[in-house]
Amino acid sequence: MNNKLFLKELSKRCEITADEAQALSQSLLDIMQKQWQEGDTISLTGFGVFEIRKKNERISVNPTTKVRMLIPPKLVLTFKPGVMFKEKLNDKKL
Amino acid sequence: MNARLNQKQLADLLYNASGLSRNKSEQFVKNFFEIIEDELLKGEQVKIKGLGVFKTVKIEERESVNVNTGERIVIDGYIKPSFTPDSALKDLINKPFASFESMVLSDFQAEMISSSIDSSEDNDNTIDDETTIDEESVVIEQSVEEKAEIEEITIEEPETVKEEEENAVDEQLSDTEQITEVPEAEKAISAEVEAEATAEPEPVEEVEATVEPETIEEVEATVEPEPVEESEPVEVAEPIAEPEFEQEVAEETISEQESEEIAEELEPAGEPEPIGEPAGEPEPIEEPVSTTTISSERIDNKNVISKSKRNALRVLVWIFSLVLVVLLALYMLYPVIIQQYMKWQYNSLKSDDNTEIVVEKVQENIAESVTEDDNVQTDDVVAEKVSENEIRTISEVSAEDITRGDPSEIKFRLNSADERKDLADFTVKDTVNYEIVGTLAEHTLKKNEILTVLSEKYYGTKKLWPYIVKYNNFEDFNKLYPGMKVKIPRLKNK
Numbered sequence: 001m002n003n004k005l006f007l008k009e010l011s012k013r014c015e016i017t018a019d020e021a022q023a024l025s026q027s028l029l030d031i032m033q034k035q036w037q038e039g040d041t042i043s044l045t046g047f048g049v050f051e052i053r054k055k056n057e058r059i060s061v062n063p064t065t066k067v068r069m070l071i072p073p074k075l076v077l078t079f080k081p082g083v084m085f086k087e088k089l090n091d092k093k094l
Numbered sequence: 095m096n097a098r099l100n101q102k103q104l105a106d107l108l109y110n111a112s113g114l115s116r117n118k119s120e121q122f123v124k125n126f127f128e129i130i131e132d133e134l135l136k137g138e139q140v141k142i143k144g145l146g147v148f149k150t151v152k153i154e155e156r157e158s159v160n161v162n163t164g165e166r167i168v169i170d171g172y173i174k175p176s177f178t179p180d181s182a183l184k185d186l187i188n189k190p191f192a193s194f195e196s197m198v199l200s201d202f203q204a205e206m207i208s209s210s211i212d213s214s215e216d217n218d219n220t221i222d223d224e225t226t227i228d229e230e231s232v233v234i235e236q237s238v239e240e241k242a243e244i245e246e247i248t249i250e251e252p253e254t255v256k257e258e259e260e261n262a263v264d265e266q267l268s269d270t271e272q273i274t275e276v277p278e279a280e281k282a283i284s285a286e287v288e289a290e291a292t293a294e295p296e297p298v299e300e301v302e303a304t305v306e307p308e309t310i311e312e313v314e315a316t317v318e319p320e321p322v323e324e325s326e327p328v329e330v331a332e333p334i335a336e337p338e339f340e341q342e343v344a345e346e347t348i349s350e351q352e353s354e355e356i357a358e359e360l361e362p363a364g365e366p367e368p369i370g371e372p373a374g375e376p377e378p379i380e381e382p383v384s385t386t387t388i389s390s391e392r393i394d395n396k397n398v399i400s401k402s403k404r405n406a407l408r409v410l411v412w413i414f415s416l417v418l419v420v421l422l423a424l425y426m427l428y429p430v431i432i433q434q435y436m437k438w439q440y441n442s443l444k445s446d447d448n449t450e451i452v453v454e455k456v457q458e459n460i461a462e463s464v465t466e467d468d469n470v471q472t473d474d475v476v477a478e479k480v481s482e483n484e485i486r487t488i489s490e491v492s493a494e495d496i497t498r499g500d501p502s503e504i505k506f507r508l509n510s511a512d513e514r515k516d517l518a519d520f521t522v523k524d525t526v527n528y529e530i531v532g533t534l535a536e537h538t539l540k541k542n543e544i545l546t547v548l549s550e551k552y553y554g555t556k557k558l559w560p561y562i563v564k565y566n567n568f569e570d571f572n573k574l575y576p577g578m579k580v581k582i583p584r585l586k587n588k
Binding site: 001003009010031044045052057074075078 | 097098099100101108111112118123125127128129130131133135138139140141143144146148150179183184186187188189190191195197198199201203
């Protein structure tokens with residue numbers, strides 16, 4: 001499912017137009033991004049947790065050239081699925 | 095900051111941002127994630143622009159071991175939802191650290207950093223636990239900037255070092271000039287030292303003379319560790335030569351004066367001990383000492399900025415000069431000491447000789463009378479006491495001698511047989527246990543005959559050769575020649 005289909009589905013469920021859905025989703029994403037930039041965690045019950053994690057700097061060695069590289073620290077967005085979500089996924093499969 | 099937002103709060107924020115009703119915004123947020131969930135449940139992936147891709151990953155079942163029981167367990171495979179953020183979103187979130195780039199490290203840097211990372215590894219927590227991103231980022235930025243600086247410094251270092259070297263060389267040049275001046279100044283002080291050296295070290299010197307090598311080694315030991323710091327062997331080496339020479343010359347002049355004084359002082363008090371040899375030996379040691387000290391001095395000179403270091407340098411110079419002076423003095427005294435030693439030995443020999451002469455004079459008279467009696471007696475004694483082998487040899491020898499018709503020789507042989515008999519009892523005993531009792535024989539040396547051979551021939555043992563030396567008063571018993579007449583002393587057990 002791509003972005004277009006997603007928005008279409010969203011507009012259908014919320015009974016709003018596609019344009020509105022796009023605008024709203026955009027504003028929602030902006031809000032989330034803003035929160036993440038401030039280091040906030042967004043946890044959605046039944047779905048999962050979006051969390052910003054800091055990866056420490058580290059030294060990696062290129063196994064072929066043996067050249068050591070310093071990988072700088074960075075911030076990454078991680079998603080940890082909720083227990084309910086995982087169970088649902090696996091139940092359905094089984 | 096580090097807040098934990100739930101769905102409701104998110105909806106509130108959306109409500110504030112958009113003109114949508116509170117209800118609708120809540121519903122929107124709910125639907126937003128429900129669609130993702132539903133799609134994932136269908137086994138599809140969801141791609142949302144500005145957020146990322148949600149998809150399901152199937153984890154295969156795998157075997158593991160229960161840590162407690164050691165049993166093998168099969169962990170069932172399962173489906174896991176995964177989320178990969180958009181690259182745009184990634185960049186946005188990593189904005190604080192965006193300035194950092196991965197860089198290639200040298201080994202040294204790698205070690206430095208790995209140690210620092212090890213220490214900071216405890217901080218590898220989520221941002222929730224940490225204070226603020228901004229503060230942290232500042233700290234990290236600093237650290238990385240520092241590393242960058244380190245790199246810059248490492249690059250710059252060679253140049254700076256070169257500059258320093260140049261400066262050092264300049265300093266050295268100026269220092270050498272100073273040193274050329276210093277000896278002159280030193281001479282004034284050296285006068286004092288002379289006084290000291292003549293006054294104080296002299297009694298010590300005698301004691302030290304035997305211990306000298308050790309003391310020098312000690313000096314070396316104290317001096318040597320310093321030149322290890324030497325970093326520019328070539329550049330330093332050249333300037334070393336000149337000041338060394340100058341100093342040595344300056345000190346030699348001093349030491350010559352001194353040594354004369356020392357000689358004067360030592361001669362009356364001079365003990366005839368073999369000081370000369372140990373004193374002579376250290377000479378070769380002297381040179382390495384001087385070079386090392388000077389090299390260390392050079393290095394010191396390089397670094398000399400503070401007065402304390404200058405003082406330390408002066409102390410070194412003084413120690414070095416003192417050692418040199420002492421060595422030179424001993425070197426100059428070497429012949430004197432040797433002479434003394436020789437005299438002493440000569441005297442001791444003379445005294446020995448006197449006693450011997452007295453003994454000989456007393457016993458010669460007796461010996462002359464005794465020898466004849468002895469000869470008569472020995473014939474009897476030989477028949478009685480001497481072992482069968484000896485009897486054979488003697489009889490053979492005597493037979494031979496008789497055939498030659500040399501009665502004197504027979505006498506000697508018989509005498510020697512007599513001596514042998516005596517020696518048979520005392521062969522193992524010390525050679526000191528005998529006295530010279532007149533002349534046993536006069537032997538004309540043949541080729542390849544040495545004193546031990548004579549001793550063996552006349553006394554039956556090699557041990558007694560020193561008596562032959564004693565009796566003959568050889569100028570040098572190592573220089574005997576064929577045809578030389580050697581008197582063989584008659585020996586008697588004390």
